[in-house]
Amino acid sequence: MPADTVTMEPYRILDEPYFEPLGNEIDLFAAACEHRLPILLKGPTGCGKSRFVEHMAWRLRRPLITVSCHEDMTTSDLVGRYLVIGGETLWQDGPLTLAVRHGGICYLDEIVEARKDTTVVIHPLADDRRMLPMEKRGTVLRAAPEFCLVISYNPGYQSLLKDLKQSTRQRFVAMEFDYPPARQEAWIIHKESGLDQERAAALVQFAQLTRNLKGNGLEEGASTRLLVHAGRLMLAGLSPTAACAAAITQALTDDAEMIAAIRALSDSIF
Amino acid sequence: MQPSPEDVLEEHLEEMLQAALSSRRTVLPIVQILSRCSPAQQQKMLHWLPILARINPELAFQCGMRVPPLLDQGPDLDGWLGMVIDRYDRDGLQQALALLRDGPPGGSGRSAETAFLAEMSGLLHTFVTALGGRPLQLAEGEQPYTDTETLFLPAALTLTGQRQENGRLYHSLVAHLWGLGRFGTFFPQLPQWLARHPDPERAAGCYLALEAYRVDAILGRLLPGLARVMAPWQAARPASAAWQQAARALAAPSASREESGAWIERLYDEPRPPPLPFHSAPLYRPALLALQNRLEREKTRFRTIVGQMLWQREPIPLPDPGHEPHLEWRPLADGLTVELSLDGQPLLPPQELHNLSRSILQDLGHIPPEYLTASGAGGYAVHAQTAPAGSPHTPAAEAASASGIHLYDEWDFHRADYRKGWCVLKECSIQPSTEPIVAATLEKYGGVWQVIQRSFALLRGGDAWLRRQAQGDELDMEALVQALVDTRIGLEMGERLYRRRQRYERDVATLLLVDMSGSTKGWIMRAIQESVVLLCKALQVLGDRHAVYGFSSRTRKHCEWYAIQSFEHPDDPAVEGRIAGILPMEYTRMGVFIRHATTLLNRQEAKTRLLITLSDGKPEDYDGFYDGYRGQYAIEDTRKALIEARRSGIHPFCITIDSEARDYLPRLYGPARFVVLDDVRQLPVKIADIYRRLTT
Ligand SMILES: Nc1ncnc2c1ncn2[C@@H]1O[C@H](COP(=O)(O)OP(=O)(O)O)[C@@H](O)[C@H]1O
Numbered sequence A: 001m002p003a004d005t006v007t008m009e010p011y012r013i014l015d016e017p018y019f020e021p022l023g024n025e026i027d028l029f030a031a032a033c034e035h036r037l038p039i040l041l042k043g044p045t046g047c048g049k050s051r052f053v054e055h056m057a058w059r060l061r062r063p064l065i066t067v068s069c070h071e072d073m074t075t076s077d078l079v080g081r082y083l084v085i086g087g088e089t090l091w092q093d094g095p096l097t098l099a100v101r102h103g104g105i106c107y108l109d110e111i112v113e114a115r116k117d118t119t120v121v122i123h124p125l126a127d128d129r130r131m132l133p134m135e136k137r138g139t140v141l142r143a144a145p146e147f148c149l150v151i152s153y154n155p156g157y158q159s160l161l162k163d164l165k166q167s168t169r170q171r172f173v174a175m176e177f178d179y180p181p182a183r184q185e186a187w188i189i190h191k192e193s194g195l196d197q198e199r200a201a202a203l204v205q206f207a208q209l210t211r212n213l214k215g216n217g218l219e220e221g222a223s224t225r226l227l228v229h230a231g232r233l234m235l236a237g238l239s240p241t242a243a244c245a246a247a248i249t250q251a252l253t254d255d256a257e258m259i260a261a262i263r264a265l266s267d268s269i270f
Numbered sequence B: 001m002q003p004s005p006e007d008v009l010e011e012h013l014e015e016m017l018q019a020a021l022s023s024r025r026t027v028l029p030i031v032q033i034l035s036r037c038s039p040a041q042q043q044k045m046l047h048w049l050p051i052l053a054r055i056n057p058e059l060a061f062q063c064g065m066r067v068p069p070l071l072d073q074g075p076d077l078d079g080w081l082g083m084v085i086d087r088y089d090r091d092g093l094q095q096a097l098a099l100l101r102d103g104p105p106g107g108s109g110r111s112a113e114t115a116f117l118a119e120m121s122g123l124l125h126t127f128v129t130a131l132g133g134r135p136l137q138l139a140e141g142e143q144p145y146t147d148t149e150t151l152f153l154p155a156a157l158t159l160t161g162q163r164q165e166n167g168r169l170y171h172s173l174v175a176h177l178w179g180l181g182r183f184g185t186f187f188p189q190l191p192q193w194l195a196r197h198p199d200p201e202r203a204a205g206c207y208l209a210l211e212a213y214r215v216d217a218i219l220g221r222l223l224p225g226l227a228r229v230m231a232p233w234q235a236a237r238p239a240s241a242a243w244q245q246a247a248r249a250l251a252a253p254s255a256s257r258e259e260s261g262a263w264i265e266r267l268y269d270e271p272r273p274p275p276l277p278f279h280s281a282p283l284y285r286p287a288l289l290a291l292q293n294r295l296e297r298e299k300t301r302f303r304t305i306v307g308q309m310l311w312q313r314e315p316i317p318l319p320d321p322g323h324e325p326h327l328e329w330r331p332l333a334d335g336l337t338v339e340l341s342l343d344g345q346p347l348l349p350p351q352e353l354h355n356l357s358r359s360i361l362q363d364l365g366h367i368p369p370e371y372l373t374a375s376g377a378g379g380y381a382v383h384a385q386t387a388p389a390g391s392p393h394t395p396a397a398e399a400a401s402a403s404g405i406h407l408y409d410e411w412d413f414h415r416a417d418y419r420k421g422w423c424v425l426k427e428c429s430i431q432p433s434t435e436p437i438v439a440a441t442l443e444k445y446g447g448v449w450q451v452i453q454r455s456f457a458l459l460r461g462g463d464a465w466l467r468r469q470a471q472g473d474e475l476d477m478e479a480l481v482q483a484l485v486d487t488r489i490g491l492e493m494g495e496r497l498y499r500r501r502q503r504y505e506r507d508v509a510t511l512l513l514v515d516m517s518g519s520t521k522g523w524i525m526r527a528i529q530e531s532v533v534l535l536c537k538a539l540q541v542l543g544d545r546h547a548v549y550g551f552s553s554r555t556r557k558h559c560e561w562y563a564i565q566s567f568e569h570p571d572d573p574a575v576e577g578r579i580a581g582i583l584p585m586e587y588t589r590m591g592v593f594i595r596h597a598t599t600l601l602n603r604q605e606a607k608t609r610l611l612i613t614l615s616d617g618k619p620e621d622y623d624g625f626y627d628g629y630r631g632q633y634a635i636e637d638t639r640k641a642l643i644e645a646r647r648s649g650i651h652p653f654c655i656t657i658d659s660e661a662r663d664y665l666p667r668l669y670g671p672a673r674f675v676v677l678d679d680v681r682q683l684p685v686k687i688a689d690i691y692r693r694l695t696t
């Protein structure tokens, strides 16, 4: 087996991750990868972006390296660093470098969470050059043909696009995600949690009420992810009200008045 | 000629209750009621009415209307009216009126089970917002109905023996009234429909009862939990066979208002089933009036925004006389939002247009073509709009704010709604003083200042290298050398060989809001000034961006905002003169100032935005309008402003100097964190420390 294959083996996805397509996203992603274009996934948290990338990695048979971005992340966390092992200094590739070098999908999840001075390294990767500057080693790495950069962000927070250079930004193939239409969302909850479809549909109904509160006291409404969680709790025997309170309401807000209001919403559904 | 006793009484009452009267509301009914009472009873009322009128004219008026019939019921009328006044002081007018309506204890004695609108309006408003569609307001009304923009609800509900059940009936009522607007009960052609019947009013009653069945059925499918609350009432409702048949037909998911209309004829002469407690009063004119006004207003606004969107297109299209821009709309899955496209290209409409089209679709079911086509020679001419005061994006408001004047809404808890553009905030400047207050303060609090300098220097932002880390950005040469030495002499090599850059970035923006009301005169003001000096110095040491503003008000039209230190000029040498120049002025209308501070803070790009208010005691302002800015009104508005601040991502923190640790503080500052200092002399000593604990 060539060295590449061994290195990337842990990042391969062998079993099909369940993903319910809602439009032409599968074809679009495949086409962008084919043409070596970077991909931008926009959408609220918990609406299926990560699941989609996992599914696509499986489908395209490419390794997937996911990095959850956070504020303390440094460029070294992405690119790599020197290690000293047994008195020897060794270079260790970071996740981004791994994907660039050996070919694979690198998914920078919630990229706005990272500081700007960390994320500048992706600019030359995202434009025509497809290069990764490795400052510490004083070299530049050219991306393997199978490398694909995917970033995600939640437009509800702030605009990342503002921070990207126009030339870079225009290269991203942007795909918009949102909560699935009611029927599909209930189906997803049913598949993911095992909850019967009737109660799954009621959960979706409830979620839609909370989504109307976005900007009116809530930063976000209940996401598909939270509904799946609530579904699992209900399946474990919790009452719908208790499951919604624990899995959804408490995750959305700390505001006592708001909690009472959301409780009234779940009472009027269940 | 001798004036009659009634005339005397009338004149007397008029004088007393003046503020609660209007051209449509006179004291005559009270005069009539009182003239039926015995002289002793009259005496008693004439004792109480002036007392109540001084507290609140409305309360007195309502008392005059309701109390006389009760005069010979219980001996403890005085005790009860005392309770009403207590309730007013503690919970405000609505609660007092509700107590008044309930009658003295022992009478009906139902108040423990009563659900009050005043207590539930926040909850109900969130509830109706979550139901979606056009934004709705809630207001108290004598009878429940909706004009499709506001839901009018009774002040209290006592339909069942359980308070919680009464609360759920409130939810049912709100849902039902919402449903009438959402599912098309009111529409422009309704009057023509009704006019086909011999007595349109009778037909209207019939139609609304039919629509109530249809809307209840939709709600049953949408909100099964609420349906369980409504079901027992529905089951117990008497209805003739024909009405039951109509109810079944209208319960079908496909039923429409047309179907309700078709049933009118058959049920016209049948006795109508009584309305249920969560149903609307049989009113439709208010809704039609609102509808007509709204259609006109929204059409104009819609076309204005569309026109603006066309103009703001990039690149601006060359004028082409042969080509009319072709706008199209397409409904999206939820039925209430649309996608707009221009010449086949999708447009990205502003939020306001989304809201408008949602409202228009709700009224008309579609966007009529004339909304989308150019009108006459002007095309999509932008007509001058009279801007509603208070909405910040209107041209009028923009012009105003450029001149240092800002309009802000104020929360009126009586109505559970904002008074739009109610407060006029004006930027003013402080007459500087030459007193060297900084040097004097630092000298007076020398010990405190030293501690501040030492402890705050440690918190300063900047980069620092963390040494001997297991992982890091770079090798830690010192550790490496040590490790190599260790291996040479046969020790195990250490693993912590890296250094890692840690950012202590204090990305904090702080706005300090200083109470300059008259009550701070003397001592308190001095302590406040010294505290401002110490805090500003401390923030300089820390490197946190900060601004300081003072405020004082005299009625809603004179809310004065004094700049002491702005975010924009951190090194402004004139700051000292302004701190020294702070003077006690007038009153404390907290809400508007918190709102303006929120606006300014939200313009700062910072990870943490902190709003600190420094005041003594209660928010209060002198106002001509009934009830003034005091008591619960002031508390609720301030509280609301703090909630708004918090929801916009600001951390509000309130420092109050108050020796009486009053019980309203938890309610007032509930949304914020707060400290109460009972001795003003503690303030300069403690303020920096309070700040330090707040931000680390
Ligand atoms: N289209 C979908 N197909 C399958 N599962 C989905 C889909 N959308 C959402 N989910 C469910 O929601 C959960 C959260 O999705 P995730 O991909 O983690 O959200 P995001 O990355 O957008 O924050 C998933 O774990 C999955 O259970």
Ligand SMILES: [Mg+2]
Pocket (backbone or CB within 6 Å): A046, A049, A050, A109
């Ligand atoms: Mg994710």
